[in-house]
Amino acid sequence: MLDTGYIYLTVDELCARALVHLISGVDQECGLTCAAGATATAITGYTEWVCHGERVLTLGWDWQMHAIGDAVRLQRVGPPSSNLMLQSAAGRDLGHDHTIALLNDFVDGFDWQHATLGHINARYS
Amino acid sequence: MVIAGSPKALTHDIYRKVGLYRQKVFVETLGWDLQTRDGMELDQFDRPDTLYMVSQDDDGFVNGCARLLPTHRPYLLGEVFPELMNGQPVPCSPDVWELSRFAAVDFNARGGSALAQFSSGIAVQLLRQAIACAAEHGAKRLITVSPIGIERLLRHTGVHAHRAGPPMIVDGHPIFACWIDVDDAA
Numbered sequence: 068m069l070d071t072g073y074i075y076l077t078v079d080e081l082c083a084r085a086l087v088h089l090i091s092g093v094d095q096e097c098g099l100t101c102a103a104g105a106t107a108t109a110i111t112g113y114t115e116w117v118c119h120g121e122r123v124l125t126l127g128w129d130w131q132m133h134a135i136g137d138a139v140r141l142q143r144v145g146p147p148s149s150n151l152m153l154q155s156a157a158g159r160d161l162g163h164d165h166t167i168a169l170l171n172d173f174v175d176g177f178d179w180q181h182a183t184l185g186h187i188n189a190r191y192s
Numbered sequence: 193m194v195i196a197g198s199p200k201a202l203t204h205d206i207y208r209k210v211g212l213y214r215q216k217v218f219v220e221t222l223g224w225d226l227q228t229r230d231g232m233e234l235d236q237f238d239r240p241d242t243l244y245m246v247s248q249d250d251d252g253f254v255n256g257c258a259r260l261l262p263t264h265r266p267y268l269l270g271e272v273f274p275e276l277m278n279g280q281p282v283p284c285s286p287d288v289w290e291l292s293r294f295a296a297v298d299f300n301a302r303g304g305s306a307l308a309q310f311s312s313g314i315a316v317q318l319l320r321q322a323i324a325c326a327a328e329h330g331a332k333r334l335i336t337v338s339p340i341g342i343e344r345l346l347r348h349t350g351v352h353a354h355r356a357g358p359p360m361i362v363d364g365h366p367i368f369a370c371w372i373d374v375d376d377a378a
Contacts (some may be wrong), residue, residue: 070206071333071371072280072356089358090366113340115366117358122278125358125368127340150278150355163352 073152074124075160078169081153084124088182089115093191111144114183125150127172130183141180146171193249194256194318196257196325199240206254208232210246213254217295237261237268237292243329245322247301247314256296256318260326263288269337269369276337276369278357289331291322291372294338307335316349323351334372337364346372 073165091114110132118124128147133140153166158164161169199207209231218233226233237259247256254294261267263283267290270282283290296315326334336342344346346353352373359366 071354072278073354089290090361092366114341115359120371122280123358125355126277127343127366129344140298145344145347148340148355150357152354 072150073175074122074150075152075154076124077156077172079156081151081173084120086124086126086177086179088179088186089117091115091183091186091190093187103161111189114179114186116179120126126170126174130180132158139184141183143171143174167191194245194321196243196245196321198243199238202244202246206246206370207244209254210244210257213257214293214295216299217297217301218293221297225363229375235268237266237271241265243325245318245325246297247318249298251300253300255298255300256314258291258295258318258322259293259367260322260329260331261290261292262286262329262331263290268292268300269335273337273360273367273369276357276360276367280356283333283335286330287332289326289334291334291336292328294319294322294336294342315345319345319349319350319351323372323374331374333374336368336370338370339367342370346370 091112093110093112107191111129112132113127113129115127117126125147126147126187128143129145131144133142147170149164149170151170153161153169155161195202196204202210211234215228218354219226227235243260245255245258245260245270246318249255263270264286269276269290270284274282296312296318298312310319323334340359343353353370356369356371359368
């Protein structure tokens with residue numbers, strides 16, 4: 068059977084892993100539009116995170132930037148992409164759609180915005 | 193209109209247009225450091241047995257392309273980017289084909305950015321037909337080396353895909369290897 072590179076974890080095992088920020092970026096389409104003097108309606112981008120191990124776990128998702136008063140906030144848009152297949156405690160694959168749903172909750176449950184904003188500020192300033 | 197075939201089936205004129213189009217997209221627009229000859233972007237994987245998908249507008253201008261290679265013969269990921277497989281062996285099977293040099297930039301379209309190539313109707317049609325073409329040639333899965341932006345297109349097209357490993361940063365841009373399920377899409 069073809070090994071398609073999934074890393075199999077339960078949700079608890081995933082939560083026990085420490086994700087490290089890899090790279091984030093602003094969508095280039097926005098960059099070009101802004102450079103041409105137009106007003107961007109939304110700033111969007113991507114962020115990539117990894118967890119090192121025997122095989123590297125990869126998780127990435129898109130975000131949109133919102134201004135709330137003087138503060139800037141990033142919000143995930145769209146589902147995360149990964150090489151993960153989540154499993155039940157009994158070791159049964161949860162499937163593509165269920166894995167995506169749980170990854171949505173996982174991403175929304177930790178503070179990725181701080182590191183992402185810091186990287187964006189450093190990269191584009 | 194999307195046509196598919198080997199260089200011989202495409203005719204010399206269309207094959208040349210594809211090479212010129214790839215030069216314009218990948219070298220001039222995206223800034224990739226790729227070899228060119230006679231103004232065309234072509235590499236060692238552009239062979240007589242390579243399959244091409246070519247999208248053209250009503251005036252015959254190329255506005256999209258893709259390349260399909262079986263993984264039991266030399267291909268881009270296997271020869272140039274094996275580290276994208278995250279420690280797993282590179283695929284080597286007539287059941288697995290590689291999708292590479294995917295582009296859907298319409299240089300004649302009004303408005304929009306040339307870099308918004310993964311969000312157009314051309315891109316969706318081209319991807320669907322590339323998957324169908326690979327399936328017709330025996331593919332059960334595709335593997336692709338692409339910028340991570342292609343994941344948006346895959347989601348938009350409703351294709352099941354997952355990463356083979358983490359992105360690698362090349363010239364400041366993340367590229368990665370991605371598995372695409374052919375059975376769901378074809």
